[in-house]
Amino acid sequence: MEGQLALHVVLFAVWSVGVYTNANLDPPERTPRYDFAYKDYGGRLKFLTFLDGVLQCSFFGLCVLNDLLGSETVVANKRSFLQKLRDFLLSTLVVPLGVFIPLIFWGLYAVDRELIFPVSLDAWFPGWLNHLMHTLPLIASLLEVVFVNHVYPRGRILYIPIIVASALYVSWLCFIAYYAGFWVYPVFEVLDFKSRAVFMACLIPPNLFFVFLGQKLHMAIWGPSKSSSRRRGKKDKSQ
Numbered sequence: 001m002e003g004q005l006a007l008h009v010v011l012f013a014v015w016s017v018g019v020y021t022n023a024n025l026d027p028p029e030r031t032p033r034y035d036f037a038y039k040d041y042g043g044r045l046k047f048l049t050f051l052d053g054v055l056q057c058s059f060f061g062l063c064v065l066n067d068l069l070g071s072e073t074v075v076a077n078k079r080s081f082l083q084k085l086r087d088f089l090l091s092t093l094v095v096p097l098g099v100f101i102p103l104i105f106w107g108l109y110a111v112d113r114e115l116i117f118p119v120s121l122d123a124w125f126p127g128w129l130n131h132l133m134h135t136l137p138l139i140a141s142l143l144e145v146v147f148v149n150h151v152y153p154r155g156r157i158l159y160i161p162i163i164v165a166s167a168l169y170v171s172w173l174c175f176i177a178y179y180a181g182f183w184v185y186p187v188f189e190v191l192d193f194k195s196r197a198v199f200m201a202c203l204i205p206p207n208l209f210f211v212f213l214g215q216k217l218h219m220a221i222w223g224p225s226k227s228s229s230r231r232r233g234k235k236d237k238s239q
Contacts, residue, residue, distance in 0.1 A: 001072065004148055007143065007147060009064055011060040011143070015056050016057055018057075048101060051169070052098070052137055053133055056098070074149065086150070087152065090214075092153065094144070096208075096210035097137065100203075102137055106135075115186050115187040117130070145217055145218050146221060152218065159208055159211055
């Protein structure tokens with residue numbers, strides 16, 4: 001338990017530094033597009049990486065609170081509200097976004113970095129912060145799955161949050177493009193309408209797969225009986 005608390009405190013502290021630093025960076029010079037993007041229409045909140053950073057920071061802060069004030073059990077009627085919220089967020093949003101963001105960012109970066117993170121931003125956005133925002137989500141979410149047991153939701157509810165979140169974010173990007181006249185990410189500027197629509201539609205299935213993959217990984221590590229609150233609860237009562 002002490003090791004679990006230490007892990008959560010460290011990750012919460014690192015994410016707090018990263019989100020705070022990112023939020024307080026001045027807009028890059030000589031790039032009106034990015035200056036406009038950062039100052040108006042939600043500022044950093046238009047970038048999925050920053051939104052995920054806020055999610056990760058909030059999640060690990062919640063983990064610290066649960067370690068200190070909540071519970072750590074797989075028995076349904078003994079789990080605290082903090083633990084239930086922690087388990088729900090991890091399985092439905094933290095893991096899928098934590099895998100998706102590094103893969104899509106570094107995948108596009110490898111193909112042509114100008115599509116996602118132009119060279120002109122290197123002098124403005126520190127390399128350590130780039131890795132913190134675009135690599136740490138994968139590492140942090142995997143550490144949480146491997147070292148902390150969670151109770152996963154059952155049925156369709158496991159997939160609904162990521163579908164809603166993806167749809168809302170795509171709608172947000174389209175609103176900005178329509179209202180402000182520019183796309184937040186350069187990759188959308190080089191695509192025509194049909195290609196852009198296909199690209200956006202293809203963003204949801206990987207996230208659904210990562211929800212499924214996170215559950216399977218958790219079950220492989222902790223065992224199927226430990227990921228089902230109902231089954232464990234009935235077992236405890238029979239004893």
